[in-house]
Amino acid sequence: MRAVQYHAFEAPLELVEVPEPQLPPHAALVEVAAAGMCRSDWHGWLGHDPDITLPQVPGHEWAGTVVAVGSDVHQWSGRDRVTAPFVCGCGTCPMCARGQQQVCERQTQPGFTHDGAFAERVVVHHADANLVRLPDHLSPSAAAALGCRFATSFRAVVQQGRVAPGEWVAVHGCGGVGLSAVLIASAAGARVVATDISAGALALARDLGADVCLDVSELADEPAAVGAAVKDATAGGAALSLDALGSLATAAASVHSLARQGRHVQVGLLPASLGRPQLPMDLVVAHELAILGSHGMAAHTYPLMLAAVASGRLQPQRLVTRHVGLEDAPALFPEMSTAPVPGITIVDVRP
Template sequence: MRAVVFERYGEQAAVREVPDPRPADHGVVVRVEATGLCRSDWHGWQGHDPDIALPHVPGHELAGVVEAVGARVSRWQPGDRVTVPFVCACGTCPACAAGDHQICERQTQPGFTHWGSFAQYVALDHADVNLVAVPDDMSSATAASLGCRFATAFRAVVQQGRVAAGEWVAVHGCGGVGLSAVMIAAASGARVVAVDVSPGALDLARKFGAVECVDASKPTDTLTDTAAAVRDLTGGGAHLSLDALGSPVTCAASVNGLRRRGRHVQVGLLPSPDGTTPVPMARAIALELELLGSHGMAAHTYPPMLELVRAGVLRPDLLVTSTIPLDAAPAALAAMGTAPGAGVTVIEPWN
């Protein structure tokens, strides 16, 4: 098969021929019809994920058709259209027994713990636990956007963030996951403040339901002034705030922009040289803030989200702003380090 492969961290990947994958006895091989280009893939390419072994094929946000099944798989067969969370759970550890598949103790992640979906085929583990059927009327490009960014945003806003109608929600970083969060929060009846450095990203945020926008490129002291702008616009601070980008500045601005007893949800990865990120804990203590993490979404919790998509309340298809062939993926991956986010780019490996 053809796949995007990188041999060294941070050096240009290339498309080349590699062996086709084979399914584990509990897994499947999926013919990849569409796969999202996500900032997490860029982090992996930069060497920020210790699970990656070189050479490596990135990609974790996918939809396609089951090509082959392992001997122990009972729920799926070749020809089924499927997507999958980026966290593939084992289904048997204590966390999985509690229903918390997104923090499985023995999880695997395509594109991180093993070769991923920037390829014509990808192997996925524990298929009976992790695969999600794609509705007949949903395109593969839309389905691919669900597996990481949209599902992650849904859990962060609805399940972890406990959004309520009428609340103020601040979203820091309006790439794929941030725009998904804007759409989901607005559809939940919240008033959304979108924060980004890109005018284009803010325009999309307005399109998807943001009632206020903050251009974080303008303040001279982004850490202070962005949070102050959010507090001013919301009459005292957001009830719920998400760092959807993942940087010390956006994390701190999200926390500093909260009102009393507000809720911060960290979604964006926070790589740093020493593994730590400064967080304004004095404010968290004084205002009794909640600081929460959110890590994907379990396959068994997809149905309520899919029902909202089916009903047209949520429109993940509108987030897909670019579709590219596999040959364009290496350059697009490298550009994620400097190019501002503007919706979701989907790779079509067979195009």
Template sequence: MRAVVFERYGERAEVREVPDPAPARDGVVVRVEATGLCRSDWHGWAGHDADITLPHVPGHELAGVVEAVGPDVVNWRAGDRVTVPFVCACGSCADCAAGDHQVCARQSQPGFTHWGSFAEYVALDHADVNLVAVPEELSYATAAALGCRFATAFRAVVAQGRVKAGEWVAVHGCGGVGLSAVMIAAAAGARVVAVDTAPGARELAREFGAAHCVDPAAVGPGGAAQAVRELTGGGAHLSLDALGSPATAAASVSGLRRRGRHVQVGLLPAAAGPVALPLERVIGWELEVLGSHGMAAHAYPPMLELVRSGALRPDLLVTATIALDAAPAALASMGTAPGRGVTVILPGA
């Protein structure tokens, strides 16, 4: 099969022929119809993930068709349209028994713990635990965007953030996760302040329901946190760092009102340096500081129902599609070029 492969961190990947994968006894091989280009893929390519062994094929947001099935798989057959969370659970540990598949102690992640979906085919383990059926009316490109960014944002806003209608929600960083969070919070009836330095990202955030947009590079000495407090009349009830940097994490916490909730979604690699959160405010104002790490396959149905009804429109997040041959350059550019929506790779194009 053809796949995007890199042999050294931070050096240009290339498209080459590699051996086809085979399914594990409890796994499947999926023919990749679409796969998202995510900033997490860039973090892996840049050397920020200790799970990666070189040479490596990135890619963790995917949708496609089951091509081959291991002998122990019960619920899936060749030809099924599927997607998968980026955290693939083992299904048998204590965390999985509690329903917390997204923090499975023995989790695997395509594109990180093993070769991923920037390829024509990808192997996925524990298929009966992790695969999600893709409705016929959902395109593969839209379904691919669900597995990491949209599903991650959905759980961060709805389950971890406990959003309520009428609340103020601040979203720091309006890439794929952030724009998804804007759309989901607005659909829940919240009023959203979107924070991003890129004009295109702020424009999309407004289109997806943001009441206010803030350019953190253009505000006064108090920065984005003060701007959020002023726009919301005292601070956000819920704030998300959807980018992942010391500055955005601190601004998210500092922009909350008393008893507000901060959810950290964006990755903070060690290379970013120490993160200084205003813990005196966390204590004095009884703030909550929460993490959010994907969403388990069994939690997809409510989100898919909102997508099916048209209440949520993840298809609008897909702003570009590219062929597999264009993926190496697009991956490398994510460290410097501001994103606008979600780019999806079509390996068969």
């Protein structure tokens, strides 16, 4: 099958022919229709993930059709249209038993623990616990965005962040995760302030429902100043603030943006290679702030999100700004290092 692959970290990627993946008894083989280019894929290519062994096929947010299942898979069969969370649980560990597959102790992640979805076919381990059936009306490109960025943002805003109508929500970083958070928070009736250093990203944020858009390009290295700008725009600070990018500066800025008893949710990855953020713990104590993490979303919780999509209240397709073919995917990785395109780029694996 055709696949995009890299043989060394930060080395050029290539479109190559590779053997079709082997199918374990508990897994499903999925023919990929579309896959999203995510910042997490870029982190993996840079060598920030210790689970990656080389060579690697990236890609962890996708939509496709089941073509084969292992002998231990009972809930799925060929031709089912599916996606899956980027974190796939084992289904049997204590966390999975509690329904918290997104923090499974033995989790697998296509594109990281094994070959991913920038390929014509991908394997999903423990398929009965991880596959999600797609509604007939949902296009492959819209569905591909659900597996990581949109679902991750949905859980961060709705489940972890406990957004409420009328609250101010601050979103730091308007990439795919941040724009998804803007759309979701706005649909929940919250007022949203978005921050970024890109005028194009902020324009998209405004289109998706942000009430206030702050260009912080001159304050990017001053988290307290960014926080002060958010507090000024919201007349006191956000009840909920998310670092949707994953940087030392945006993590600290998010905490500085909070009103008293506000909630910070760390969504963007902060690999150890970047260092440790200097969070204002004095404010955490004095203002009784909550610091939360959010890591994907378990497959069994997707119906609530899909119901909102089916009703038209949430429209993930609005986040898609570009389509490319599988042969164009290798160029997306260095592009993200220098000039990332606002919104979500979809790789049409099966045109």
